[in-house]
Amino acid sequence: MQIIHNTNADSMLGDSLRKLIGQITGKSYLDEASIEAFIKELQRALLMADVNVRVVFDLCARVRDRLKRDELKGYTKKEMFVKIIYDELILIFGEKYEPTLEPRKILVLGLYGSGKTTTCAKMAHFYKSKGLGAALICLDFDRPAAREQLSQLAEKIHCKFYTYNSPSDFLAASLPKSEVLIFDTAGRNALDSALIDELKRIDAKVQADEKFLVVSADIGQAVKKQTEEFDKAVNVTGVIVTKLDGSAKGGGALTSAKTVNVPITFVGTGEKIEELELFDAKKYTSRLLGFPDFEGLMEKVKQLELKEADLLEEKLNFRTFQQQMREARKLGPLKNVLGMMGAHDVPDTILSKGEDKMKQFDVIINSMTKEERENPELLKQDRNRMLRIARGSGTSEEVVRELVGEFNKMEKMLSKIMKNKNLRKQFEGMLKGGKFQI
CATH class of the missing domain: 1.10.260.30 (Signal recognition particle, SRP54 subunit, M-domain)
Known part of the structure; x- marks a missing residue:
């Protein structure tokens, strides 16, 4: 078992949490004062990672309550404290996502700068690696470079590529044939009425099995607002958080999606085409603490x-x-x-x-x-x-x-x-x- 050395900005949260665990385990005796001091350090670490204040305070309240209430057979007070922190962090980050590995139609949504188009190609690569045929369909009719970018990515991963001249051309055409169809929709600087209308018409045509919103970890708590707005427009089924390797607000982004009850499905951990991971809250928490298991x-x-x-x-x-x-x-x-x-x-x-x-x-x-x-x-x-x-x-x-x-x-x-x-x-x-x- 090897330790995970975080080279990304999430290491700021990870470093703080590992230091906290070290202080707890190095303490000869845990009294009420030291427990409270450690909980304050936990609050500070999470708030610095842009985790919502309410989420942080609720988590710390649960930690206090469980320390008084829980009795874990065979565990010391220090072990209980560490285990409870681990369990509660998992709860705020969400669940493990397990994709359906069968023919799917996936509508990919997102604003400019989220990494949406690259993520479409990464998903196609993921499904191809699982033995499914995949096709990329460009439905971004506003950004001139979108077609060229997606076409080049499709060629790189040896994936089918389709595009259309306008929304009306797409709406009038039959859907391409492939096991997994991934539709890259248009972006904007902000979700406006014109984009909402376009997405609704595309959704009605595609009848997507999944509607994934792509957000950048950079925006932290703002993920909550974006997710709520897109969910209201087209019923988002999952969130993909990109740039998790380069943002100090990754924890805030992940926990914000959880508060809207929309699951995190994938996370982008780098620029390479294979650097898209299925989200697993246990794995993410363990990585923050420095231990894969x-x-x-x-x-x-x-x-x-x-x-x-x-x-x-x-x-x-x-x-x-x-x-x-x-x-x-x-x-x-x-x-x-x-x-x-x-x-x-x-x-x-x-x-x-x-x-x-x-x-x-x-x-x-x-x-x-x-x-x-x-x-x-x-x-x-x-x-x-x-x-x-x-x-x-x-x-x-x-x-x-x-x-x-x-x-x-x-x-x-x-x-x-x-x-x-x-x-x-x-x-x-x-x-x-x-x-x-x-």
């Missing part, structure tokens, strides 16, 4: 806690040391794990070195005999063994000695814990509800 990571961390506790009961040797390293690596890159533990600002160079070193140590232990893995003293006392293992693992004596040094540190730490009852109790408590918790 947030829920899966939570479960893996809890599983690791149990295995870490076994260290106190099982003799430490190179075999058990290797097991612990492998369990830790199952969580994914160190940046994922450390971020969930509150250390979200560790430089990438240090993290990558740490991961490379763990891989080297794993190979070195594999090059040991069974006897050496079970009895570390054999290796500590015999340089020839170190040299043989270094050759067998393709490393060096220096790296083998580094492994032995790390093992010795772990051995001393556990020895101290086992001899000190109070320290052991603290360590066990940390495993159950502290350091390894999220």
